[in-house]
Amino acid sequence: MEKRFLIHLLLVSTILLSACKENPKKETVTPIKSSVKYAKGFDIINVNEETKKLIIKNPYLNANESFEYILSKNKQKDAIHIPIEKLVVTSTTHIPMLEVLNGEELLVGFPNTKYISSKKTRALISNGKIKELGIEADLNTEVLLDLQPDAVVAFSMNKTNKSLQFIEKNGIPVVLNGDWLEETPLGRAEWIKLFGVLLNKEKEADSIFNVIEKNYLEAKQLALKATSKPSILSGAFMQKDVWNLPAGESFVAQFLEDANTNYLWKDTKGKGSLSLSLESVLDKAQNADYWVAPGYFNTKEEMLQKNKIYSDFTAFKENKLYTPNMKKGSTGGVIYFELGPSRPDLVLKDIIKITHPELLEDYEFTFFEVMK
Template identity: 50%
Template sequence: MLLLLQKKYISSILLFIFIGFLSCKNEQKEPPLEFANGTSVPLKYAKGFSVTQFKNYKVLEIKNPWPKSEKSYRYVLINKENAAKTTFMRDEFDGIITNPIERIVVTSTTHIPGLELLNEENTLVGFPGTKYVSSEKVRTRIDNESIRELGKNEGINTEVLLELNPELVVAFGIDGNNKSLDNISKSGIPVVFNGDWVEESPLAKAEWIKFFGALYNKEKQADSIFNHIETEYLNAKKIAKNVAHKPTILSGAMHNDVWYLPNGTSTEAQLLRDANTHYLWEDTEGTGSLHLNFESVFMKAKNAEIWLSPSNYSSLESLKDSNEHNAEFDAFKNKNIYTANNTTGATGGVLYFEQGMSRPDLVLKDLIKICHPELQPNYDLYFFKPLK
């Protein structure tokens, strides 16, 4: 009799456990989304990031956030509805970003065109160094205090930033060592490093519009914008291809006894090559700028026909005052010096520094207008202007 009661008791417990298991199974969250059968967003030139589209989410990978980086970053982009019912392994990703973004902080003026081109500048709520912003639309939002000042990029005011509660901070890094950004990330706000400036060609840098397109679920619009920029760039390059004369080009100027010039593999040199000019240092290689003394530059470029981007000097007079020998260059004597530094926004931000990377087609058209004015008789210079 006792044995029979024990068997019934054990059977009852097993039945209870089985029913409880079924109940828990029915109530648990949906399983994690499958990491298979993703489709990559097409990229023609950019190598520093990728976007893979899955059924209900995207994976954004930043492959080269700064020069010689040994670390890559992966983020999930997912809408709020799917995020609420989906579990991801946190150690597999550097951040879970709900999109489309409604509140964002960016940290470089070069990021602002990405927002503007997609008509998303109204999502920008904070920026470090607002006085450097040239965009009229964004300046209006700064002036009416819709965008807060966040101090300096290397020491962002994290207290104000946390108060703004953005869904995302788009940053740039020189080496990955920024305590402010580390603290922001630890607070739960995803920090994504934008490595557009590390790309090795003008069109590769411009293609990072697709990075912002992924954040805002505007991939088709971003693709259309880039295709327009690419077409304009390649058409301009084609126009300049068959010129009879390639003017000789000098670039840069002295700063603290060092003359800084673009090396021959830089994007600046590529633009000069695509404008069909003879940049006098086009055969050099390396990363970063060339560092030369005055004598070596003068010997090679005394008779250069055009002088571009003479550092921060805003007039012929200031250029001569910095070094009287600057007036001995033929380009100075012929007043054939052009700078982008004098084209600024309302508070002095240089338009070229903000838009030049995202609009290489306009930079190239400027260079062609300067070097081959007969090819574009009706084109008005956008960034560059003669040094007066």
């Protein structure tokens, strides 16, 4: 009996020792998420000191899938090596984010280079350092593949983009950027952190965004000191009988809310635009105090040539009509569309200057001006 007990004890001990050898205790490292505060379309997870995971949660309109990219400081299979050394981007909104991180020299190709307004990047285009790649929807893939960028940061309107699919099949990673789908001004600006991680400049990107956030929130607080809350009309006829203007849950409506104004369609649903009849707009906004961003028009005369009814609005008659379309780069690109998404603090200050000029007496417009 004693002998059987000793044998049993020996067997148990052997099994336990074997288990300890086969399953050594590993130190668990809990991934730490980045400080993404406003943006809903992406996240960055620190896997370890050398590796990060970039998650694009909202890559295109009505997407029901997300994309994950492994970013590594060590060259490894199926990972994007960071920092990026050669880059292609496809939207002018990406240019200011690259520039503020001193990353414009990494840019080797861009579609429709004529729309880029920044003087720094235009100089690179003039010197032949940035190649023309055609148009966003139909990239010149032959030129792009010759450039052999480390990655392409692109935006896509839908799941199927043959140019981007072809690029990926040829071994060049495509990172989908959904900044244009963000619902808040600060959410859009926060996508600078995506470029921060690609360029291995996360601390710089965080610091830059923190300043923009601080400026924006301070401007928002300043607007609350206004003694009036003027009514706002926006948009114009974009098709024959349809007036398009921002929906109440859009980022444009958020700007107008944060500027302490009464946007007349603030209570409507939707994050994009509304399509309304002339009668409904005229009934609601004929006597609006200000008209901000009247579509693609550059002058009041252009508006009247399109439709005489514009002259029936009080804001039109009293020259309280403001547009960001007039300030352009040397090749015709509208500066607002390029720089505005990354500098919501300046956009908000412009709107406050329009609607509460007494609060920013010495401030000069960055984007908007009175339409003449």
